[in-house]
Amino acid sequence: MPGLARREQPLTVHHLNQLLLVCSLVLLVAVAAVRISSRSGLPSLLVYLGIGVAMGQDGVGDVHFNNAELTQVIGYAALVVILAEGGLGTKWKEIKPALPAATSLALVGIAVSVGVTATAAHYLIGLEWRQALIIGAVVSSTDAAAVFSVLRKVPLPARVTGILEAESGFNDAPVVILVVAFCTAGPVEHWYVLLGEITLELAIGAAIGLAVGWLGSWGLRHVALPASGLYPIAVMAIAVTAYAAGALAHGSGFLAVYLAAMMLGNAKLPHWPATRGFAEGLGWIAQIGMFVLLGLLVTPHDMGDDIVPALVIGLVLTMVARPLSVVVSLLPFRIPWQEQTLLSWAGLRGAVPIILATIPMVSGIAESRRIFNIVFVLVVAYTLIQGPTLPWLARKLRLGEAEGAADLGIESAPLERLRGHLLSVAIPKGSRMHGVEVAELRMPSGAAVTLVVRDGTSFVPLPTTVLRRGDELLVVATDPVRDAAERRLRAVGQGGKLAGWLGLAGNHTGPHSRHSGQ
Numbered sequence: 001m002p003g004l005a006r007r008e009q010p011l012t013v014h015h016l017n018q019l020l021l022v023c024s025l026v027l028l029v030a031v032a033a034v035r036i037s038s039r040s041g042l043p044s045l046l047v048y049l050g051i052g053v054a055m056g057q058d059g060v061g062d063v064h065f066n067n068a069e070l071t072q073v074i075g076y077a078a079l080v081v082i083l084a085e086g087g088l089g090t091k092w093k094e095i096k097p098a099l100p101a102a103t104s105l106a107l108v109g110i111a112v113s114v115g116v117t118a119t120a121a122h123y124l125i126g127l128e129w130r131q132a133l134i135i136g137a138v139v140s141s142t143d144a145a146a147v148f149s150v151l152r153k154v155p156l157p158a159r160v161t162g163i164l165e166a167e168s169g170f171n172d173a174p175v176v177i178l179v180v181a182f183c184t185a186g187p188v189e190h191w192y193v194l195l196g197e198i199t200l201e202l203a204i205g206a207a208i209g210l211a212v213g214w215l216g217s218w219g220l221r222h223v224a225l226p227a228s229g230l231y232p233i234a235v236m237a238i239a240v241t242a243y244a245a246g247a248l249a250h251g252s253g254f255l256a257v258y259l260a261a262m263m264l265g266n267a268k269l270p271h272w273p274a275t276r277g278f279a280e281g282l283g284w285i286a287q288i289g290m291f292v293l294l295g296l297l298v299t300p301h302d303m304g305d306d307i308v309p310a311l312v313i314g315l316v317l318t319m320v321a322r323p324l325s326v327v328v329s330l331l332p333f334r335i336p337w338q339e340q341t342l343l344s345w346a347g348l349r350g351a352v353p354i355i356l357a358t359i360p361m362v363s364g365i366a367e368s369r370r371i372f373n374i375v376f377v378l379v380v381a382y383t384l385i386q387g388p389t390l391p392w393l394a395r396k397l398r399l400g401e402a403e404g405a406a407d408l409g410i411e412s413a414p415l416e417r418l419r420g421h422l423l424s425v426a427i428p429k430g431s432r433m434h435g436v437e438v439a440e441l442r443m444p445s446g447a448a449v450t451l452v453v454r455d456g457t458s459f460v461p462l463p464t465t466v467l468r469r470g471d472e473l474l475v476v477a478t479d480p481v482r483d484a485a486e487r488r489l490r491a492v493g494q495g496g497k498l499a500g501w502l503g504l505a506g507n508h509t510g511p512h513s514r515h516s517g518q
Contacts (some may be wrong), residue, residue, distance in 0.1 A: 097158070135371055201250065
């Protein structure tokens with residue numbers, strides 16, 4: 001394998017078998033590494049980067065790979081999949097209250113961060129202004145996967161979670177535009193021209209993403225596909241279509257794919273758990289492949305002179321630029337200092353900065369290799385510092401909050417010829433539906449619990465059957481009441497048998513309601 005970059009022999013079946021063997025081994029090692037990262041509290045990106053470096057020319061694999069253009073193309077493709085998976089998992093009800101603050105942080109915060117970091121790179125490291133601005137833009141994007149991989153065991157206030165999630169989905173788009181603009185040949189345009197271009201591209205991307213997401217969700221809800229396995233493929237195809245349409249229209253394809261995926265993820269599509277699992281699997285494969293490839297592109301023995309500059313720029317970014325961007329962006333929203341402190345420290349860098357660092361290499365910018373090395377060292381070093389300390393800081397700031405009632409897992413399958421839907425409802429641990437009788441669900445007319453699966457045994461429930469955690473219910477609902485039935489089930493899952501009295505969403509008890517199972 002040391003001659004990987006130089007060998008130009010025709011691809012044979014034997015070579016294909018070798019390639020498949022290597023890829024499968026890398027994936028198995030990477031999947032096993034997820035367990036290591038979850039136990040250590042470190043984001044998995046460091047493990048995957050380490051695999052790539054170990055396979056590279058300074059590692060045991062001795063693979064010589066220096067194709068920055070191919071890395072950028074694959075990185076963009078992987079980033080589209082990662083953003084789509086993130087959008088599908090974003091709950092609108094959680095980010096809606098935090099949307100103004102997150103938008104401000106993703107736009108105003110980016111400007112502050114780029115300015116402060118670029119100034120430090122110019123005066124402290126001695127980089128020319130173009131290189132300094134490129135580094136400032138590259139490292140200003142946060143990474144949702146890196147943040148939540150270390151915060152998944154620490155329940156946070158909904159506002160903090162919503163701001164972090166929405167910011168990480170929104171700030172990729174303006175950062176990509178800035179990096180491409182700074183890497184364009186010739187002098188950097190006036191700031192107001194650049195601001196106008198960013199605004200226009202974001203508006204085009206947002207409009208296309210929302211349009212594609214709405215059309216796609218409407219189509220999937222009204223057209224029954226012949227096989228359940230086609231729904232995950234269709235959802236991902238729609239999300240990728242949003243990216244392609246946005247990019248071809250000279251808008252932000254990254255914002256388009258995130259918004260389209262978010263609309264699809266909140267549209268209550270058929271076979272949703274299967275679709276979500278498929279998207280998560282694709283997201284993991286994209287991350288693994290992307291980070292391993294980025295690790296291969298690194299030449300560790302050439303990084304000696306760039307370690308100190310990377311640490312200096314990272315220190316300014318972490319201790320000055322990020323906190324200042326949080327304070328300035330969130331000034332109108334009166335967010336407590338504890339939450340602002342966590343938001344400042346939670347600005348983890350991950351996949352996006354390293355991918356964007358390949359743009360100046362492809363564009364032929366002077367000292368582009370040094371820019372890539374600085375960004376790579378910065379991401380690795382400060383992820384090692386910030387990642388393990390994030391849960392500790394959240395606890396010290398007393399931002400962990402008790403978890404509420406667990407939400408139900410509801411999967412819907414359309415019954416096109418019968419003009420109805422079959423809802424599969426899983427009652428998780430912590431759901432307040434535990435102990436509720438079937439009759440107390442007060443399902444709308446046209447919906448009924450037809451089967452209960454408990455401990456591997458299925459039976460037809462009576463109105464007096466008491467539901468338990470771990471049960472799986474099969475609910476049949478006609479088209480007109482499908483949404484009302486799901487709202488009622490979720491309301492009981494959150495509020496128990498008194499959900500209607502507590503004012504939670506769901507149908508009210510009235511002349512048009514009936515007891516399920518009667």
